[in-house]
Amino acid sequence: MFTGIVEEMGTVRRLTKTPGRCELELTASKVLEGTKIGDSIAVSGVCLTVISMDADGFTADVMPETLRRSNLGTLKPGSMVNLERAMAADGRFGGHIVAGHIDGTGKIQSMQPEGNAMLVTIGATSELLRYVVEKGSIAIDGISLTVAKVTHSNFTVSLIPHTGEETTLLKHRPGEIVNLETDIIGKYVEKLMKPTTDLPETNKITMEFLAENGF
Structure with a gap:
């Protein structure tokens, strides 16, 4: 989970594409503080998992679905990206709820x-x-x-x-x-108001249900 408050800008070192996989290597400094392999970092809004690190950067895998949904596939060495570590439980929530899942x-x-x-x-x-x-x-x-x-x-x-x-x-x-x-939040509200047809009738939220419960 992220807040959308960018911590720093990073630079693409390398973007390696092979069939079915893409590996993105970035320079960074602030977001490396307290970060370990397996942690999540939002790269221009895309939640990626750190698979390796060095003194001034990190590497992450990018799935085909992510390449289809985002602009990460257009990056090249020297491109700048926004970076944010996952939200700490004891930190201030300065932005809004950002999942890092690009629509x-x-x-x-x-x-x-x-x-x-x-x-x-x-x-x-x-x-x-x-x-x-x-x-x-x-x-x-x-x-x-x-x-x-x-x-x-x-x-x-x-x-x-x-x-x-x-x-x-x-x-x-x-x-x-x-x-x-x-x-x-808007997507969840829509999902609840228009559930899939295979759900039992008792699990569906209707206008009558909302009225009965004070909405």
Whole structure:
């Protein structure tokens, strides 16, 4: 589990692809503190398991499903990524609940200054946008951000200067692809309201059930 508060930016050393497997090697410093083999680190929002480490970096496996869902397959040596260690039980919860499981990708459409902030508009499919709500949370390349506006084809977030400086988002250009993870709570609510047809009738949540229980 992560919070979407990026701890540092790392750099891709090597991306090795073989049939059915991809290995990603990254330079890092802060996220190595207290980390051991088997721990999880979010790489631009993708939860990856550390399989080896050295003094200034770590290596992780990337599954085919992850390559299909995210932009990790487009990385190359020198690419910068956002890094965050898994949330500590005794730490502050500064962002929102981020699982590190990418729902899909979006395409940056525009970047527009607004005062000291930067408005970033990202195009996405209707399947993703159904879970994006104004003033709700979304993780973009692992960055916890608040949605400022949503339309039928895109959404807009606003970055303060600190977030712009400490993450990779403003290093992108219009047309580039970013990883998106929508709010997991919305997906669970939808699942409960529209359960699969093979569930027993008594396990289904209905409008009558909600009314009887004060909702």
